[in-house]
Amino acid sequence: MINSILIMLIVGIGVxxxxxxxxxxxxxxxxxxxxxxxxxxxxxxxxxxxxAVIATSSGATIAYLKDNVLNLRVAMFLEIATSxxxxxxxxxxxxxxxxxxxxxxxxxxxxxxxxxIKKLRGKQEQINAxxxxxxxxxxxxxxxxYDKNLKKQVDYKVTNVPAGLSVMFGAGxxxxxxxxxxxxxxxIAMDTFMKMPLKPSSSTSNLMMGVTAAASATIYFFNGSILxxxxxxxxxxxxxxxAIGSRIMQVxxxxxxRIIFIPILVYLGLQMILKGFGVSF
Numbered sequence: 001m002i003n004s005i006l007i008m009l010i011v012g013i014g015v016x017x018x019x020x021x022x023x024x025x026x027x028x029x030x031x032x033x034x035x036x037x038x039x040x041x042x043x044x045x046x047x048x049x050x051x052a053v054i055a056t057s058s059g060a061t062i063a064y065l066k067d068n069v070l071n072l073r074v075a076m077f078l079e080i081a082t083s084x085x086x087x088x089x090x091x092x093x094x095x096x097x098x099x100x101x102x103x104x105x106x107x108x109x110x111x112x113x114x115x116x117i118k119k120l121r122g123k124q125e126q127i128n129a130x131x132x133x134x135x136x137x138x139x140x141x142x143x144x145x146y147d148k149n150l151k152k153q154v155d156y157k158v159t160n161v162p163a164g165l166s167v168m169f170g171a172g173x174x175x176x177x178x179x180x181x182x183x184x185x186x187x188i189a190m191d192t193f194m195k196m197p198l199k200p201s202s203s204t205s206n207l208m209m210g211v212t213a214a215a216s217a218t219i220y221f222f223n224g225s226i227l228x229x230x231x232x233x234x235x236x237x238x239x240x241x242x243a244i245g246s247r248i249m250q251v252x253x254x255x256x257x258r259i260i261f262i263p264i265l266v267y268l269g270l271q272m273i274l275k276g277f278g279v280s281f
Contacts, residue, residue, distance in 0.1 A: 004038070008233040008237065009234070009237040011029070011033055011234065012233065012235065012237020012240075012241060013237040013238070014029070015052055015056070015234075015238055015241060016055065016059055016060075016237065016238035016240060016242035016243075017241040017244055017245035018260075019056040019183075019206075019238070019241075019245065020060035020241070020242040020243075020249065021202065021246075021248060021249040021257065022183075022257065022261050022264070023186065023187045023205030023209070024183035024184050024209075024264070025183040025213070030052050030234070031049050034048060044226075044230065046225065047220045047226040048227070048230050050217050050220050051231040051234070052234060052235065053210065053213035054210050054217060054235075055236075055238035056206065056242045057206050057207060057209050057210025057211075057213065058210060058239065059238060059246070060203070060243070060245060060246040061203075061207045061210060062243075062246075063247065064203035064206065064207070067145075067146070068146070069145045069146075069200060069250065070203035071141065071143045071200050072204075073140060073143070074190065074196070074200075075204045075208050077139060077141065078186070078189065078190075078208065079211055081168040081169040082168045082169070082175070082208065082212060083212075084169060085172020085173040085174075085175070086172040086173070087172075088169075088172070089172060089173035089175060096177065099275075099278070101173070101174060101177060102272045102276030103272070103273055103276035103277070104276075105170070105185070105272055106269045106270070106272030106273035106274075106276060107269070108167075108170075108185075109184065109188075109265045110266065110273075112184075112188040113265035113266050113269065115192050116191075116192075116258045116261060116265070120255060133159045133160060133161045135161040135162070136157065136159065141158040142156065142157045142158055143158075143200070145200055147250075149251050149252060149253050156200070157195075158196060159194060159195045160193050164189040164190060170185070171186065182212070183205055184265060184268055186208050187201050187261070190204060190205070197254065198257055199250070199257070202249065203246075206242075
């Protein structure tokens, strides 16, 4: 029992560090660890992953808010599209073929991975869009943050707001209809479509994930999918890991963040495409 708790703590710390740096949930790590490593039923593994997302968001968001890295206005604005999409996804259950969506979103992840590879090939990280969106100016979405790696204040403009909203709406549909996390899509919407720097994109995604997960956690709690003996030690480890990861992210070069993120996008994209064709792995 003690060994299991220690393992949960260690896994939680690792998930918290990775999740807070990249702005993604820990479901892709936690679910296989619990199901394959501990033989836990997938229902309880998913419940634990929901708690993991909330813990990662809580641990990282505090640091990002304090250091003014995340964009609160963008987070709240995009969350509207995600929430509406999630409701629409739940209502469309049984109407749209889920296999089509798996393939569609799988290819979106691949395209985003290719876009990140192109940015890696550039001489330096693209940190600013050349012009902002009229809607972004009206909603005051443009912002700035202090990059501890570059040791300077970075002013950036938000562009292609409708495209970002569309991606977030689609991510919400995927979450509601397929029951998948949308952390990677949140980062894609901001970094690839809205041309925000990767660090504000990642930190803003952390805040948004917590809001989304908190809404669904109630359902998992009342249907008995959350086991305290699993969720509590893992959440404690994640909070510690997220606090560490949020500090690492701020001094890490954005180039290295992309190097870590690209294989994850490729893996998730491949997994979704194969699921769309009825292949599980």
